[in-house]
Amino acid sequence: NAGVTQTPKFQVLKTGQSMTLQCAQDMNHEYMSWYRQDPGMGLRLIHYSVGAGITDQGEVPNGYNVSRSTTEDFPLRLLSAAPSQTSVYFCASRVAGAPYEQYFGPGTRLTVT
Amino acid sequence: GQQVMQIPQYQHVQEGEDFTTYCNSSTTLSNIQWYKQRPGGHPVFLIQLVKSGEVKKQKRLTFQFGEAKKNSSLHITATQTTDVGTYFCAAIIQGAQKLVFGQGTRLTINP
Numbered sequence: 186n187a188g189v190t191q192t193p194k195f196q197v198l199k200t201g202q203s204m205t206l207q208c209a210q211d212m213n214h215e216y217m218s219w220y221r222q223d224p225g226m227g228l229r230l231i232h233y234s235v236g237a238g239i240t241d242q243g244e245v246p247n248g249y250n251v252s253r254s255t256t257e258d259f260p261l262r263l264l265s266a267a268p269s270q271t272s273v274y275f276c277a278s279r280v281a282g283a284p285y286e287q288y289f290g291p292g293t294r295l296t297v298t
Numbered sequence: 299g300q301q302v303m304q305i306p307q308y309q310h311v312q313e314g315e316d317f318t319t320y321c322n323s324s325t326t327l328s329n330i331q332w333y334k335q336r337p338g339g340h341p342v343f344l345i346q347l348v349k350s351g352e353v354k355k356q357k358r359l360t361f362q363f364g365e366a367k368k369n370s371s372l373h374i375t376a377t378q379t380t381d382v383g384t385y386f387c388a389a390i391i392q393g394a395q396k397l398v399f400g401q402g403t404r405l406t407i408n409p
Contacts, residue, residue: 218396218397220399225401226401227386227399227401227402228341228402229399233395241396243396275340275341284328284329284346284390284397286331286343286346287333287341287388287397289341289342290340292340
């Protein structure tokens with residue numbers, strides 16, 4: 186099993202550009218989520234999904250969209266990138282329902298200039 | 299705002315010294331999880347506590363869950379350079395599905 190995979194690993198965007206961060210998992214996990222990590226702020230939840238077709242907002246959803254058309258994939262879209270979105274983005278997945286351990290992808294380091 | 303508060307934000311110790319990080323919430327937690335993130339890496343699950351007053355050990359690491367299920371701690375005895383990293387607590391707030399993380403404690407060690 187590859188676990189949780191993310192692409193790209195690094196990305197530089199100009200302000201106003203849009204892009205999609207890809208996330209996929211092969212563990213048949215119902216629950217998937219996106220976090221951003223900034224110095225001193227820990228991991229902040231952006232969006233999460235408890236299954237295909239179901240998404241919900243986390244702590245910092247503004248500026249980001251998600252969709253969940255399949256169990257395996259959970260892409261994160263930046264509609265109009267801003268310098269405040271410079272961060273490291275982690276995708277994660279776990280079994281839904283009971284609080285099972287969460288598996289993280291390797292992360293995408295995004296810089297917006 | 300942050301629903302799970304973690305302190306301290308940074309801790310620097312000499313190799314062989316002990317280390318403790320604390321996690322607190324104003325609301326009752328269903329469970330508490332602990333993760334470790336090595337520099338440049340991604341968070342990796344360490345353990346989960348579910349019961350009030352629960353204590354679990356993993357070699358030199360001791361994890362505790364408070365009696366009121368509103369706080370938790372991670373204690374490392376006799377730190378080693380392999381313990382370097384950031385330690386996060388995380389919790390599912392009762393009634394919700396989402397896993398919320400504390401700010402993390404970054405541990406650095408002087409060999």
